[in-house]
Amino acid sequence: MDIILNNRNESFDTDQLTINELLAVKNFTFKMLVVKVNGELVRRRDFDSSIVKNGDDVMVLHLITGG
Amino acid sequence: MTLPEQISNYLKQFTVGIAGCGGLGSNCAVALARVGVGRLIIADFDIVTEQNLNRQYYFHDQIGRLKVHALRDNIQRINPDVVVKAFDMKLCVSDVIELFSGCDVIVEAFDKAEMKQMIIETVITKMQAKPLIVGVGMAGWGRSSIIGARNSGNLFICGDEVSEVSDQLPVLAPRVGMVANMQANEVLEILLKDFRPTN
Numbered sequence: 001m002d003i004i005l006n007n008r009n010e011s012f013d014t015d016q017l018t019i020n021e022l023l024a025v026k027n028f029t030f031k032m033l034v035v036k037v038n039g040e041l042v043r044r045r046d047f048d049s050s051i052v053k054n055g056d057d058v059m060v061l062h063l064i065t066g067g
Numbered sequence: 068m069t070l071p072e073q074i075s076n077y078l079k080q081f082t083v084g085i086a087g088c089g090g091l092g093s094n095c096a097v098a099l100a101r102v103g104v105g106r107l108i109i110a111d112f113d114i115v116t117e118q119n120l121n122r123q124y125y126f127h128d129q130i131g132r133l134k135v136h137a138l139r140d141n142i143q144r145i146n147p148d149v150v151v152k153a154f155d156m157k158l159c160v161s162d163v164i165e166l167f168s169g170c171d172v173i174v175e176a177f178d179k180a181e182m183k184q185m186i187i188e189t190v191i192t193k194m195q196a197k198p199l200i201v202g203v204g205m206a207g208w209g210r211s212s213i214i215g216a217r218n219s220g221n222l223f224i225c226g227d228e229v230s231e232v233s234d235q236l237p238v239l240a241p242r243v244g245m246v247a248n249m250q251a252n253e254v255l256e257i258l259l260k261d262f263r264p265t266n
Contacts, residue, residue, distance in 0.1 A: 007217060032180040034187050039220050041191040059219035061187070063180040066206045066232035067091040067243065 075103030092176030
């Protein structure tokens with residue numbers, strides 16, 4: 001599948017991934033993060049059930065203390 | 068009117084909410100006040116300490132004062148035309164909605180990752196049309212070129228997205244100032260979208 005991840009095109013050798021699978025593949029390791037798929041917030045409790053598929057627009061943001 | 072005067076005059080109509088008045092919020096608020104944003108709604112629960120002065124827009128004689136009151140004074144010394152609404156409180160979800168629903172743009176300027184997550188999730192789920200400018204990753208020094216800005220819909224992200232504050236990596240004036248001013252710059256881009264200079 002081809003998706004947009006953080007404004008860049010990304011290809012995967014699979015038809016779909018859960019959010020948690022996507023985070024693992026792309027090495028998003030921080031404890032705190034915000035995920036949006038096609039503009040909608042995905043809650044952490046849904047990371048194992050929510051599916052990313054071909055054509056989706058995904059934003060992942062690490063939340064980092066400091067400010 | 069000169070162009071800067073026209074810009075300042077145009078910006079009078081807008082209200083910007085600033086959540087947190089530390090390194091990001093105090094510096095961002097001052098930049099927005101200088102260019103002439105009409106109303107600033109600022110919120111923080113903390114007081115000014117000596118340790119804050121290496122990066123936050125406060126003065127030595129303000130140590131011990133509430134940040135929101137000290138910042139309001141500093142803004143009004145710079146630009147008395149700015150209306151500042153100061154809220155001495157630790158924000159929760161309902162406060163974010165109540166305080167900032169009348170704002171044209173919201174600036175996230177919290178310290179803690181948990182609070183950044185709270186306001187981002189609140190705005191995405193409950194105030195979807197509202198632009199939110201967040202600051203993520205600015206600890207340390209140097210590495211200017213990895214600081215950037217991107218957006219996903221109405222969520223605008225400024226910072227390097229990797230540098231977390233720690234005992235080895237403090238937040239210091241230059242880098243937090245860069246991110247705070249990038250946030251102010253994103254606010255300006257949004258507010259000036261329909262601005263047309265005369266003559």
